[in-house]
Amino acid sequence: MRACRLCALRCGADRTSGPAGACRTDAVTRVFHEGIEWAGESELVPTYVVSLSGCNMACAFCLTGGASQDGRAGTPLDGDAVGERIRVATGLRSVTILGGEPTVHLDGAIEIAARVPRSLLLVWKTNATASAEALRLLRGIPDVVLADFKFGNDRCAGRIASMPDYVGAVRSNLRAWARRSRLIVRHLVMPGHLDCCFRPVAEWLAREMPRVPLSLMTGYLPAHRAWGELARTNRAAECRRAAELVRTLGVHLVPWRIARGPSAASQDELWIDPRGRVCADSASPALLSVLNGPGAELVI
Numbered sequence: 001m002r003a004c005r006l007c008a009l010r011c012g013a014d015r016t017s018g019p020a021g022a023c024r025t026d027a028v029t030r031v032f033h034e035g036i037e038w039a040g041e042s043e044l045v046p047t048y049v050v051s052l053s054g055c056n057m058a059c060a061f062c063l064t065g066g067a068s069q070d071g072r073a074g075t076p077l078d079g080d081a082v083g084e085r086i087r088v089a090t091g092l093r094s095v096t097i098l099g100g101e102p103t104v105h106l107d108g109a110i111e112i113a114a115r116v117p118r119s120l121l122l123v124w125k126t127n128a129t130a131s132a133e134a135l136r137l138l139r140g141i142p143d144v145v146l147a148d149f150k151f152g153n154d155r156c157a158g159r160i161a162s163m164p165d166y167v168g169a170v171r172s173n174l175r176a177w178a179r180r181s182r183l184i185v186r187h188l189v190m191p192g193h194l195d196c197c198f199r200p201v202a203e204w205l206a207r208e209m210p211r212v213p214l215s216l217m218t219g220y221l222p223a224h225r226a227w228g229e230l231a232r233t234n235r236a237a238e239c240r241r242a243a244e245l246v247r248t249l250g251v252h253l254v255p256w257r258i259a260r261g262p263s264a265a266s267q268d269e270l271w272i273d274p275r276g277r278v279c280a281d282s283a284s285p286a287l288l289s290v291l292n293g294p295g296a297e298l299v300i
């Protein structure tokens with residue numbers, strides 16, 4: 001923490017006296033969100049998520065950007081308390097440690113990992129820009145690595161997420177993870193970025209790691225500081241083109257599902273996006289029956 005080299009930026013900042021690097025994060029691991037998520041890659045949900053604040057990237061469209069990009073957000077981690085909440089939660093398949101970027105708080109993340117029962121999968125949800133040193137420290141810890149490959153070129157990554165030398169860092173992270181863990185690559189299709197971002201990501205995956213599955217998300221929502229071309233949802237034609245590209249390249253897709261949630265309808269949280277679509281993060285059985293009913297189309 002006195003000379004941090006946890007992420008690919010390897011800036012050497014001293015985090016013990018306050019936020020100093022691009023991650024805007026000091027040496028204290030803070031949790032800004034914790035709870036069960038029912039929607040996600042089918043074999044991982046329901047999953048208990050622990051979200052740590054602080055991120056080395058600054059994606060303009062980040063759904064949780066207000067908290068996740070603020071290293072001071074949330075409350076300091078109490079590993080035993082988190083471990084106890086995981087232990088008493090029922091029906092889980094996995095525990096997901098995410099950020100921001102969890103690598104920024106590798107020490108705290110490992111404290112959580114140490115408390116995950118062996119009966120559950122430990123999922124490491126990452127933006128895939130860890131340093132080589134951090135990757136070495138993580139060896140043998142996650143069962144599944146859920147890694148974002150967001151941008152297909154350095155220009156978009158620099159402009160939208162303030163991350164230099166992005167593509168090289170992600171490719172080398174993915175190669176490392178593919179050798180040692182179960183890897184799922186996630187890509188959120190961004191409006192207007194099919195040819196510059198999704199296509200190069202999909203082509204690289206098909207060429208370099210054809211057995212690694214892709215979790216493709218087309219339900220982009222403009223959030224946080226989304227501007228310009230990012231201030232809208234994807235058009236139906238863009239979603240169709242993305243699906244067509246996946247088929248043409250023969251990329252293997254991971255199915256998503258909404259797992260059965262708790263019986264309390266008060267847990268449901270819905271909103272309506274600018275195209276009039278009803279959106280939900282999780283669903284009680286009552287809501288699930290509506291979402292799975294006639295006329296409903298599930299968009300991830």
Ligand code: SF4
Nearest residue numbers: 004007011021022023
């Ligand atoms: S996590 Fe990255 S950006 Fe933050 S201090 Fe460490 S090396 Fe620098």
